[in-house]
Amino acid sequence: MPELTTKGTPPRGRFAPSPTGPLHLGSLVAALGSYLNIRQAGGVWLVRIDDIDQPRSVAGMDRQILDTLAHHGLESDEPVRYSSHHQADYETAVGTLDTNGWLFPCSCSRKQVRQSQHGIGDTLIYNGMCRKAIHQTGMIRSYRVRVPEQAITFKDHLQGLQTDSLPQTVGDFVVKRGDGQFAYQLATVVDDHVQQITEVVRGSDLLPSTGRQILLQRLLGYHQPEYLHLPVVTNQQFEKLSKQQGAKPINQDQAGANLLLALELLRQSPPPTLAIESAEAILKWATEHWHSNALTMTAKVTLTTEN
Numbered sequence: 001m002p003e004l005t006t007k008g009t010p011p012r013g014r015f016a017p018s019p020t021g022p023l024h025l026g027s028l029v030a031a032l033g034s035y036l037n038i039r040q041a042g043g044v045w046l047v048r049i050d051d052i053d054q055p056r057s058v059a060g061m062d063r064q065i066l067d068t069l070a071h072h073g074l075e076s077d078e079p080v081r082y083s084s085h086h087q088a089d090y091e092t093a094v095g096t097l098d099t100n101g102w103l104f105p106c107s108c109s110r111k112q113v114r115q116s117q118h119g120i121g122d123t124l125i126y127n128g129m130c131r132k133a134i135h136q137t138g139m140i141r142s143y144r145v146r147v148p149e150q151a152i153t154f155k156d157h158l159q160g161l162q163t164d165s166l167p168q169t170v171g172d173f174v175v176k177r178g179d180g181q182f183a184y185q186l187a188t189v190v191d192d193h194v195q196q197i198t199e200v201v202r203g204s205d206l207l208p209s210t211g212r213q214i215l216l217q218r219l220l221g222y223h224q225p226e227y228l229h230l231p232v233v234t235n236q237q238f239e240k241l242s243k244q245q246g247a248k249p250i251n252q253d254q255a256g257a258n259l260l261l262a263l264e265l266l267r268q269s270p271p272p273t274l275a276i277e278s279a280e281a282i283l284k285w286a287t288e289h290w291h292s293n294a295l296t297m298t299a300k301v302t303l304t305t306e307n
């Protein structure tokens, strides 16, 4: 993989956990991958608390996550940004989309979208009812962006060339709900812009969101960061480690062992003797030896032991 760098200013990367549950090994792998990739390029690494979805956020989880990261030597170079504190930034972005004619109010419920769609699996594809002004009575349930017919194409530095034909994958998507709640897709694009993020390294579960995010960057006139989607860690049943699936929270008293396992999952072949070193020493070794071309172009990597 070519190095992700920009000329002049140091590149900037980030890790943006949602405070919905404690960090597990899968999140540590994403945090570490983003940290090592930016550090090796001499860049700045930021932690952002992605708490835009307030109802799903758990009180105190932000501190717990930041504390666990700190035990592993992973600390933000700049003050941690909390998405929920920046509603005005999201409102401005929604206003720009509206002024430029990209938004329309939608009164369809989830049920109506589900019933009217021709989608695959459980992805809901919006069928454009309110865009066509066929169904504009009733309360406004959301504000959607008109997606263009032309596919969004981008290069992922690990997963290769990607094409997302948004009318076929999601349709016109929600950026703000009727109750004022902003969507993750919008908030993350605004946050990445405000924080001048130049590379986004995160789990491959977010690859399907990237087309929508690039469209928003283009509509808002933002710079497009480079993308690299890491394989997500799965259990032996090939399910992504997650709070819902029952992944164990990271034991922060075993930082060395956790970092070593995360490095192995990132295919970095750390020497076993590193396990007894401090988190700082392990990160130093890992930064010096980081080679992202050892990563495999797969969406998943499976744990051989239960975690």
Ligand code: GLU
Residues within 6 Å of the ligand: 015, 016, 017, 018, 050, 188, 202, 206
């Ligand atoms: N908050 C998201 C998560 O925890 C990540 C968002 C992002 O990296 O864009 O999965």
